[in-house]
Amino acid sequence: MKYILQTCVLCVCVCGQEVLGYASNRQHQSFLDDIFGDIAISDQAEEYRNQQIEMGELADTMQTLDRDSSLMFRTNKLHFPDDDDLSDFSKYVPLYSGIVTFAHLPQEECFTNTDSTLDIAIVGAPFDSGVSYSPGTRFGPNGVRQGSRRLGYGLTPIRGNSADSKLRHIDPYGEGLRIVDCGDVPMTPFDARISLNQLYRGERAIHKHDTALKSTHYKKTRVITLGGDHTITLMNLRSAFETYGNESLAVVHFDAHIDTWDPEVVGGNVSKYASINHGTFLHYASELGYVSKGHSVHVGTRAPYITLESKHHDKECGFKTITSKDVDILTSRGVGRKIKEIVGDRKVYLTFDLDTFDIGYINSGTLEAGGLTPREVLTILDELEGIDLVGCDIVEVSTPPNSYDGDNTGLLAAQVIDSLLGLMVVTEV
C-alpha cells in the first residue's frame, strides 16, 4: 500500500503540477516557485516572503528576472530556438569544456606575428631533458592549463593580504590588460642544447611585442613561462635581461634547492654538455650577469647541500636565503616583507619551483619533505604587491600521463600563476 501511494504521488508530481497547487495564485512568485511549484514553500514561508518584499528587504525575483530576457531558456514553459539558431552557443561554455588555454585566455600566435600588442603572455616550455631525478615536467604546461580551467574570474575574497590592499579590489583578468596564451615553444626532446636555444628564440620573439596598455611603464610584453624543468629559467632570464635594459635582475627564487650548484659538482663532472641542468642554471645566470647579487633570494630552501663548499658557492652567486623553517619564524607576511626589502625597487624576475610546496600537495621533479603550504605561499606572494615584476615562471610541474595526483599539481601551479598575474597587473591599474 505504501509503495502504491508513493507511486501515485510521483505520478502526480510528474504529470500535473497544477494538481499540486501550482503557485500561480501567489502574490509574489520566485524563480523557484515557477519551476518547482510547492517543493520548498509553506504558507508560513510565503507569508514571511511577502512581508520581506513589502518591507523592501527582498526583491520580487520574478519581476527582476523578467526584466532580463537575454537567456532564452529561462522560462518554465521551454521555448526552444529555431533549429538553425545557434546564437546561444557563445553564452553557454562550461568551464570544463572547450579547447584548453590558460584560464580560458585567448590563444595567440606570438612567435611569427610580432606586430600584435600584448601586455602579458603565457607560454609553455615543455622540457625535462635537464633533470637529475624524476622526468615528467615536459607535460607541465599542459598540466597547468588543465588545472587552470576554473580560473578567469579573478575577484576573490582573499587576493591581497588586507582589506585596504589594492590587490583585494582587482580582477587581473578584467582590468583592461591584453593577456594571451601563446601556446608552447616547440622544443625538441632529443638535444637539450637545441631545445634550450629554441626556447630562447621563442621568448625573444614574444618580448618583441609592444605592450597594449599605453599608460604602463612596461614597453615590452612581460612573459609568464610554464615549465618544464628548472633549466628553462636560464633562457627566460636571458631574454628578460636583454629586453629590460641589460641590467641584472633581482631574482626571487622559490625552491627547495639552491640550484646554484657548481657545474663541476652537478653534471659537469660527466661532460660539458651535461653541465647546464636544473641544478646549475643559477650558477650560470649569476656568472653571466643576469642575477643582481645581494638583491636576489632563495625562498623555501631545505634540501641538503651536496658538498661543504655548496653554501659558500651559493653566496658567491649572490643569493640570500629564506629557508622553509624561516616561514614559521618570520610568518608568511614577514617573509614577503623581507623579500621586498631584499629586491628594493629593482626589476624582479620571479622563478617558482613547484617543489617549494610540501610533498603532500604536488608532484614535482625532486620532491623534498617539510615544504610550504599553499596558503603560506599565496600569502607570501600577495605580500609582494608593488614589486617591479618583469617576468616569471613556474617550473618542475610534473604531470605525466596517469600520474596519480596530476590534477592537484596542475591546480596548485595554476593558482600560483593566478597570484603572479595579480602582482603583474596590480601596478598597472
Ligand SMILES: [Mn+2]
Ligand atoms: Mn629548482
